[in-house]
Amino acid sequence: MNTTRPPTHDSWFAPLSIDIFLKVLNITLLHPFVAWIIPLCFRAEHQAWDTRPMVVSITWAIFVTLLWMGNVMSHKIAYGMHREVDLNEEVIVITGGTSGLGLLIAEVYGMRGATVAILDTKPLENTESRGITYYQCDVTDKAQIARVAADIERDLGTPTILINNAAVVLGKKLLDMDINEIDNSLKTNLLSHFYTIKTFLPGMINSETGGTIVTMSSVIGHLGAAQLSDYAAAKAGVTALHKSLAAELQEYPEIKTILVTPGQLSTPLFNGVHTPSRFIAPVVEPIEVAKEVIKAIDLGLSDHIGMPLYARWVDWYNVLPVGLQKITRKLSGVDRGMKTFVGRKSPETSEKNGSLI
Numbered sequence: 198m199n200t201t202r203p204p205t206h207d208s209w210f211a212p213l214s215i216d217i218f219l220k221v222l223n224i225t226l227l228h229p230f231v232a233w234i235i236p237l238c239f240r241a242e243h244q245a246w247d248t249r250p251m252v253v254s255i256t257w258a259i260f261v262t263l264l265w266m267g268n269v270m271s272h273k274i275a276y277g278m279h280r281e282v283d284l285n286e287e288v289i290v291i292t293g294g295t296s297g298l299g300l301l302i303a304e305v306y307g308m309r310g311a312t313v314a315i316l317d318t319k320p321l322e323n324t325e326s327r328g329i330t331y332y333q334c335d336v337t338d339k340a341q342i343a344r345v346a347a348d349i350e351r352d353l354g355t356p357t358i359l360i361n362n363a364a365v366v367l368g369k370k371l372l373d374m375d376i377n378e379i380d381n382s383l384k385t386n387l388l389s390h391f392y393t394i395k396t397f398l399p400g401m402i403n404s405e406t407g408g409t410i411v412t413m414s415s416v417i418g419h420l421g422a423a424q425l426s427d428y429a430a431a432k433a434g435v436t437a438l439h440k441s442l443a444a445e446l447q448e449y450p451e452i453k454t455i456l457v458t459p460g461q462l463s464t465p466l467f468n469g470v471h472t473p474s475r476f477i478a479p480v481v482e483p484i485e486v487a488k489e490v491i492k493a494i495d496l497g498l499s500d501h502i503g504m505p506l507y508a509r510w511v512d513w514y515n516v517l518p519v520g521l522q523k524i525t526r527k528l529s530g531v532d533r534g535m536k537t538f539v540g541r542k543s544p545e546t547s548e549k550n551g552s553l554i
Contacts, residue, residue, distance in 0.1 A: 214479040216505040229265050232258035272500075277450050279497035280407045284311040290349065290356045290397060292336050292389065293363030295319045297464040298413075298483040302360060303329050305491060312353045316345060317363070336363050337384035339392050346396045355400040358494060360411040361390045361435075364428075366466050368538040371426045379427055386431030390438055398452075407451025409494055412439040414458045416508040419515075424535035443499065453499040459486050460508050461534075469539030474529070479505050 225231050236254040244251050284306070294303045294315035303313045307328030314330050315321060321331040330353060334345040349356060365385045367378055374382075394410060401408025417425055418432030439456045446452045461467055463480045472480055481504050493500040503509035514522065526532060 214476050214505065215507075216479060219506055226257075227261060227264075229258070229262040232261040272498075276453075276499035280409075280451050280453055282409075282495055282497045283406070284309055284495075286406065287311045287358055288349070288354045288356045289313045289358040289360065290316065290393070291360045291362055292316045292334075292393060294360075295321045295331070297466065298462065298486055299360070299362040301483055301487040302362075302490060305487065314349050314353055314356070316342075336389035336393060337381065342392050342396050350400075355404060356397045357401055357404055357406060357408040358411070359393060359397045359401075359408070360413070360490075361393055362411075362413045363389055364413070364466065366425070366428055366538075366540060368424050368535050368540055370424055374427065382427040383431050386428060387434045387438075390435055394442065401452055402449055404451075407449070407453070409453040409455065409497070410442070411455045411457065411490060411494065412436075414439065414456060416458050416460045416503070416511050418458065419511045420531060422535065423532040424538065453497060455490065455493050455498075455500050455502065457486065457490060457502045458508055458511075459502075459504045462486065466540065467538070469537045471530075471534050471537045478507055478529070481505055 232254075236251055236258060239248075239251050239254060246252075287306075289303075289306055289311055291299045291303050291313065293299045294313075295317040296319065299315070299317075303315055307313045309328075311328060312330075313328055314332055316332050316334040316336060318333065318335050320333070321329070330349075332345045332348060334341050336342060346356075363385055365382055367374060367382055369378070390412065398408075398410070401410075412435055414435045415428070415432040417429045418434075418436045421429040421433075436456065436458065439454060443454045446454065459481050460478055461470055461472055461480050463482055472478055486502070486504055489502045489504065493502065503511075514525065517525065
């Protein structure tokens, strides 16, 4: 395998991306408060109500406000009311949590007083992390999950938040993978979600405060990509699992479900992956995803978190004519990105239960 790392971008405009421009707009011209400040400023200058600047600015403010209200109403209709979250009472289970995104979320909640259980085959390097208890567990093994679930119940209490974060990336073409590698990839990236949900969901349903299930998927589950056939298939399955589970849980409104579909994360699991356009498809920092996941959990909401911007609109790709889809794939370089893949090197031959995505 080619282990050459892609060239780094050191130009002054390298950090710029569509997402940065959108963030600026969301706190300025696209924010209702700021939009209404503009006509108030015109009024402070004694502009008449029927002058063009006043009419345009008021129209824009009304438009932005209606969009904001529509978004809030749409979210409530789709996901219902929030559940009460008391971190002192929550027991959080995170699979694949000894590194990367999983460890970030675990450390934040541990410092904030929640009780956190990490399930991973890799040892936790910092065993003194506040509020975190490590359980060695292979999430592809149903018997191990059952044993660890009983230990967590005895040691910490009934889990109320499940974050399915464990993942592996082979980075090989289908013909270069052996059957055991395929089995391990699909078990870790897909079947483990079924095992953990089956294990921990009944306790959440019986809990007075309900619970939250976080599903870590990927934008690759929508697009597919060369050298990611196993991973893409598993993530597509995980996304479908989330949607089906959310439909089944409508009779349990106190159970919240959060789907996370990020693009490329800057974690060791994807070392060496080349991003053709960092302006359109910037590499996402794990801390940014962690903040959004933690925010949704804290608010007791169901949600769909897609980062960066293109990850929230990727469904429209399948609406394009097939010829245009092929041209788009070629221009985006999505099928060339894994050619420089290095991944996380370890003494183990399998990156079992590594962290995301």
